Amino acid sequence: MPERIGIYPGTFDPITRGHLDIIERGIRLFDTLIVAVASNPGKAPLFDVNERLEIIGGEIKKYKSVRSESFDCLLIDYVKKKKASTILRGLRVMSDFEYEFQMALTNRKLAPGIETVFMMTSESYATVSSRLIKEIARLGGDVSGFVTPAVEKRLREKFRKNPGVAT
Amino acid sequence: MPERIGIYPGTFDPITRGHLDIIERGIRLFDTLIVAVASNPGKAPLFDVNERLEIIGGEIKKYKSVRSESFDCLLIDYVKKKKASTILRGLRVMSDFEYEFQMALTNRKLAPGIETVFMMTSESYATVSSRLIKEIARLGGDVSGFVTPAVEKRLREKFRKNPGVAT
Amino acid sequence: MPERIGIYPGTFDPITRGHLDIIERGIRLFDTLIVAVASNPGKAPLFDVNERLEIIGGEIKKYKSVRSESFDCLLIDYVKKKKASTILRGLRVMSDFEYEFQMALTNRKLAPGIETVFMMTSESYATVSSRLIKEIARLGGDVSGFVTPAVEKRLREKFRKNPGVAT
């Protein structure tokens, strides 16, 4: 059997408890799982790609078969370069479904040999989105239910330095 | 029985017939209902927060138990400050549901003692959104079915002064 | 202020932790909350209406302002007879929304003075439905996460007596 490599792509700005939940669930499916950080230069993320990789690194070091990388090309080109053939995505709520459906079928059209598999995020994290977490953190709210203590600290530092930063 | 205070939060840029429909329906649930205007400095509203309060004031003065205020913090912090424990929201269409669901569960996580209750907007206003109304008004369309005459006049003045204003 | 009476209608065949969650959240809105059991003769429930009332009675006796009754007419006629004007319903998932929307607007058409208010079920109970619980119990599964111990005992007795009963 060839090695099963899974790619878990996202912006991870920053990584949430919901993302980590999917990583833990996804480990069983793959010999190696790569958390692939889209650099997305157009989107003006709160954390730059190196900060995001550093944050993820701290969270995943306990998993032997998981590692993290960034990419700045089409996802399917990155997947091919890694000699992987499976993309992992989490589904939280119904509205995710249609976007994910569109992305998965588009990627299948662009690269028929690459498949997307989905896992359900724990219902405890069903309402956790990076965008919402940043908005709460910016307004001084408690995000400890949504991110790990390390990420919480990073968010606090980011907004202390620059309280007006757009989220 | 302690006083039942309800908070009806929103951007109200501007207040629509759909919002007023929810206020009328919500009155029965609360001894006092506060229309809470999010100042949302990041969003570049068409009407600034004082204009929005002024417009709302004109519409709600006929309701004895309703008043209006602005807030610029996390909604749950504002709710606590008012010693309220219930948030009122209107549901118009299915896509509202998932966003509202996410917000209500997030707020419940941040403040377990605060609840959100929902009422259905009249089907006559199911398609009324502030964003769409502003777009129609900007292009010179008739918005009298969506807002009161006073709000219609405000929209007309706003776009007469500055026809190129972004909506 | 007149007494605020809320009606929480359903089949409750049997009452679940999700239903009890809504009752606890709804208490704050009403001076009196009536759990109204639809006798639904056409639906062939697992528990007859008296059994369902008995089960509910055991669960709600700790709440001073909550009581239970059955009805076998149009819901709005029952609501009027109780001199209530507000119906309480729980929303769990997106598909609930459209059904509830249809029922609420239909009831509003039949009786414009009666309103429906909605609360969100805790995400822990988002997947709990009476139908599914009965199916799991029938196949000998553990339903303790979905119903109280008293209801679990009832389900076990029901299926022990008649393992082939349709669910």
Place this chain on the structure above:
Amino acid sequence: MPERIGIYPGTFDPITRGHLDIIERGIRLFDTLIVAVASNPGKAPLFDVNERLEIIGGEIKKYKSVRSESFDCLLIDYVKKKKASTILRGLRVMSDFEYEFQMALTNRKLAPGIETVFMMTSESYATVSSRLIKEIARLGGDVSGFVTPAVEKRLREKFRKNPGVAT
């Protein structure tokens, strides 16, 4: 690495091109994939469980790592008995999502170690449901786009013998 066993459960009454599409896509995820036929005695299927197994057998014999079995207990009990820990399900359309979400989270509650993974059915089969196919076949329509020739023959035989059979 222990053997990865996947369970693909369903009623398969009868198996469609959409089901076969998911099987082909799922093969890559598992060392062994078991197509698990729910006997569902309550549902009055068109084909009895032995016929369904026989039909599936003919379709999957070309896949070395796929086999078929029936089960008549709770799915999670069957999964445990097979020493598997992953359930495979196909998603076709948005309405599937909510049902599947409910089932997956319920199964996770009943058996936290068992996960469900989802794959998207090819858009060519997005509208294929066993129920609809049976209705078309009963009315003499051409179902060759939805099932294999062998299944088509079976449907024709079934409805020739008993044109009035309920679907």
Place this chain on the structure above:
Amino acid sequence: MPERIGIYPGTFDPITRGHLDIIERGIRLFDTLIVAVASNPGKAPLFDVNERLEIIGGEIKKYKSVRSESFDCLLIDYVKKKKASTILRGLRVMSDFEYEFQMALTNRKLAPGIETVFMMTSESYATVSSRLIKEIARLGGDVSGFVTPAVEKRLREKFRKNPGVAT
């Protein structure tokens, strides 16, 4: 230009104000519009096919280009027999969409030359379904907002004769 014939299929058990709304809107698209009543023997309708045709006849006689017929085969076979090539359907709410999408794409697969066009039902009738109307009428409720006086009279007669009839 050949004659444009549209087929508006349904069970119409009985025809509602929502159906009549679609007929009025659809007239403009076709030289002839045929209201096609599915006899659906399996479904045990409240009104038999002749009663349904008679009721529809009374409602549509004012429209010169509309007539009514029944059919008991696959819809696309009926459409071909009428030398029509367009099916008209109404959309009321979101959940209609997915069912209609599935039917339209299935019919397109079975008969690529036949198209389905959709129109939106007036929001006043968005919550009107034949099933719900029958349930309200059976319980003695006022259905005058949902059906014409003639249909209301028919429903009253039907339930007076046989109050226990299943709906």
Place this chain on the structure above:
Amino acid sequence: MPERIGIYPGTFDPITRGHLDIIERGIRLFDTLIVAVASNPGKAPLFDVNERLEIIGGEIKKYKSVRSESFDCLLIDYVKKKKASTILRGLRVMSDFEYEFQMALTNRKLAPGIETVFMMTSESYATVSSRLIKEIARLGGDVSGFVTPAVEKRLREKFRKNPGVAT
């Protein structure tokens, strides 16, 4: 019978195989079909309105009854000016539905005599959106499955000249 004129409005930035699919299907409904390009100055399109008209012109010249124009006013005012009374729109996926529902009911409120009719895009194009296509083209991906060769060439030229252009 007066001439039946249909208006197919959109941004068409650029026109996709999905749009062309709807045009081909829509031809049967109208004596004349006008592809109406919204100039949308606020949205910063990739192709300016003249480029979009030129691209569409190349694609539709084979259809005798189809022509293309731009408009920069409210859609319903444009429809009235063309003495048309029917708007054609394509539906691809469920999330389209709610937006289209809102637009159609809003336009009906603004101009009761104008109707919107919908057709289903072929499932082959269900995931094709102009936004996604531009993103793929910008990253050097193969968009030949989503647009015609002429449009593909245009996209390549646009991104060769200015690889950093926002999409």
